[in-house]
Amino acid sequence: MGKRLLLEHAHVESIDRLDVYRRHGGYAAVEKALKSMSPAEVVEEVKKSGLRGRGGAGFPTGLKWSFLDKKSGRPRYLVCNADESEPGTFKDRYLMEKLPHLLLEGIIVSSYALESHCAFIYVRGEFRWIIKILERAIEEACAAGWLGKNILGTGFDLDIIVHPGAGAYICGEETALLESLEGKRGLPRIKPPFPAVVGLYGMPTVVNNVETLAATPWIVLNGGDAYASIGIGKSTGTKLISACGNIRKPGVYEIELGLSLEEFLYSDEWCGGMEGAYGLKAVVPGGSSVPILPASLALKTASGQPRLLSYESLAEGGFESGSMLGSGGFIVYDEAQCIVRNTFNFARFYHHESCGQCSPCREGTGWLERILHKLEEGHGTLADIDLLWDVQKKIEGNTICPLGDAAAWPVASAIRHFRHEFEEHVHHPERCLFRRRQAAVPVNALAEPV
Amino acid sequence: MIRITIDDIETQVEEGTTILNAARKIGGKIVPPAMCYYSSLPGSGGKCRACLVKVEQASARDPRPMPKLVASCCTPAQDGMVVRNITSPEVIEARKGVVELLLVNHPLDCPICDQAGECDLQNFAYEHGLEKTRSEFPRRTFDPIDIGPHIQLHMTRCILCYRCTLVADQLTNERVHGILWRGEVSEISTYIQKAIDNDFSGNMIDVCPVGALTDKHFRFRNRVWFLNPMDAHRACSKCSGKVVLWLRGKEIYRVTARKDAYGEVHDFICNACRWEHYDLNDWVVEGPRSFQPWSVINANKYNAQTKELPDQLYSKLDNRRWNEFEGVT
Amino acid sequence: MLAVRSGKPVTFSAQALEQAQQIIRRYPEGQKKSALIPILHLAQEQNGGFLSVEAMDYVAEMLDLSPIEVYEVATFYTMFHLKPVGRYVLEVCHTGPCEIKGAEWLLQTLKSKLGVDEGEITPDGLFSIRRVECLAACGYAPMLQCGERYYEFLNTEEKVEALLEHLRQNANT
């Protein structure tokens, strides 16, 4: 059993209630930070911990915090990104559902570090029951004096506001999120300026993922060095991985960074291996936006090393033979799945979710979807595969926000590693296993809710 | 002042100047094309990606290149910055990509489009040797609609540059049109049937880079390249009264605001000047418009396409007939 | 584009009005517009599940916005319905991870059991079916959202039937 810094008490009955959470050591980090540390010391511990953003980009959190403009004296905001919409990712939901007070505790110590007195949790609108859980937790915390004015008599004030989205993947992008929070369409902003200088309502703002913030109480309590000693290299600490696809035990797991992908996939402690008779075909290790890895490159890097679940190991080989840890959305495909179909499906997703602001993404994502649809239906030609490659290249790197890249990468990596499948769809579409199975019942009755 | 080098030409600009404006200071062929940026409209730019350039050296202090191409219209110049535009094959390639993508959903019906001859997209496409895309799929289509008594919207031609909404925000008290929906199906619309009618609404036509917003009074009356643009003015209580009259003989076919070398208006005009003074006696004519924005028409490259047009369609204001013609195509 | 006017004015219940005021109050001074999305959710609820032009105009007035600002926002987000919908909107996730677990099968099953296509409303006004993108339940697929809840692992006909029956029962009480 690996170390559990976040989910240690996730299975305790009623841990979402303040009194139970307190009995398991909850809010000790708030007490420690507010009473015995200065904000700068908290920032310092987080820097030492090597904690990296868990929302997808993996940017060092302490460093991000140090960019926040504190000098001008304007109000500062902390915004928690709970928009969780990246296909394959469902970890923040789990964390908030089970341990709402852990997130609040993280927000309190982080706000203290940033000297911010108002924090927002931007929750995707579909998570209605989570909004209620969070609001109840906030009420409990306020009543017990962990939130509001003069917390623990230290003079530190903090309000937390839960704000719902309304159905838009792009609002997970931090500047689109801020626009949405301001009551506008979720259009990513043009950077610079960065949110650390001009963010919410024009004020200095830090946006962090749910899991990132939830990791801070442990760091405050145990010290940055202790956190940094867990994990591997620059991938410190633990990470929540949401595993789905053709595996026996889909779900949310906390792993110590550096666990081998093979062990994660096949061990009974984690995914429990493939769900049925088919073997492993491919893995998307970090949410739909990251490059897909064929089985061979998922288990071993191109240089023959075991592939580890860490920022560095997953990225090893660059786009040629690597991928990314991304948000930790771990999607497993067995041999019966069709890469052409899956690529089409993802292209449809990005087309649907493009905000439409910049032309390469607005026009290009639709084009990608249409070519892929044609190929998937078996009406494509070999020239269409080359065209597909060309179109994704026109989008990548030329857009306002990374959604354009996120739309291009799955297409590029699918062609790079599975060109033969695309060709097969041109010559013999009727052989596609997925198309043949589609009419049948898809049942996998093995998995049941935990 | 800071120094910046663009395509090996050095210039000095004020701190905070964008790369695009620095290039415009140098002038000539090295100026990146701009389809959404509009200097007099704060908040414009960054969207069309036509103006992408390569930053080879970010600044004197940080000589590293920038990892991606950047939109020159919204990236500030830094002291010692080195930029490549037309001398970078990567930029040319990316720009070609942008053109092709802009045309994916564009009807390219220039022969029947009122903007032909003064259309940024037409020029942009021509310059990059592209007259169509490789996309074989149906384009998104919309029926043309009248938004108010003066303006017609051909949403199919819109490139979603956001300029018309920005101009409305700036010049009118309450914007009634906006950008609805999301992604590829976004559209300019009023959502409910609503006329756009205020004293400055006509400027939306002038800022539109394509033929999406057109002057209903001018539609089909003539092709711009048959007309004589003249600078003129009149005393007006609402605006500067400085306009361009588009004449054939002594007849005024159209009144527009004055555009600079980059197709931008700096003195917006009121609807009265634009639509209520078609008598030459109302104006003090200053003389022929001193320069013309570069265009495929002026460069005499457009003749092949113009020939396809039935001449009589341009001779008189005859909407009924034109509609029939449109129905056929 | 057609806008739907319901022809009837929108009124919030006293409780909803109080809720709206609470929402507005929680944002900083001068940032009333931030309340737009939460209040549109409320308006949709108060207006029988969709946002008519009247409902949006009402919200515009409440927040001192011009109507077009509200239309722009309402049309951007997929959770806002701009046309009438059934009392229960069955929103089936059809994104990759769900698809490999049978999202298309779930859609087909719902369509044939209810006798309507996507976007339609059953004659009794109870159900409509809609495809949506990833709802962050990828490990519990196939699934759908209905109202406040997620219904997961809908991988047998019996489970689908039981869900529909449960909703019908609810409608009667």
Ligand SMILES: Cc1cc2nc3c(=O)[nH]c(=O)nc-3n(C[C@H](O)[C@H](O)[C@H](O)COP(=O)(O)O)c2cc1C
């Ligand atoms: C298209 C797009 C979608 C994103 N969605 C999310 C999301 O749902 N949740 C999240 O935390 N970060 C998301 N991100 C990343 C955020 O922009 C941002 O980097 C992150 O919230 C920063 O927090 P972190 O440093 O703690 O990871 C997304 C980014 C992009 C470009």
Ligand code: SF4
């Ligand atoms: S890349 Fe796509 S999502 Fe991002 S700003 Fe451009 S159009 Fe919007």
Ligand code: SF4
């Ligand atoms: S808008 Fe420009 S490119 Fe499009 S049809 Fe008209 S003239 Fe041609």
Ligand code: SF4
């Ligand atoms: S109508 Fe014209 S000005 Fe308005 S967004 Fe479209 S192209 Fe731009």
Ligand code: FES
């Ligand atoms: S002009 Fe710069 S992006 Fe459009």
Ligand code: FES
């Ligand atoms: S793919 Fe369906 S919930 Fe994520």
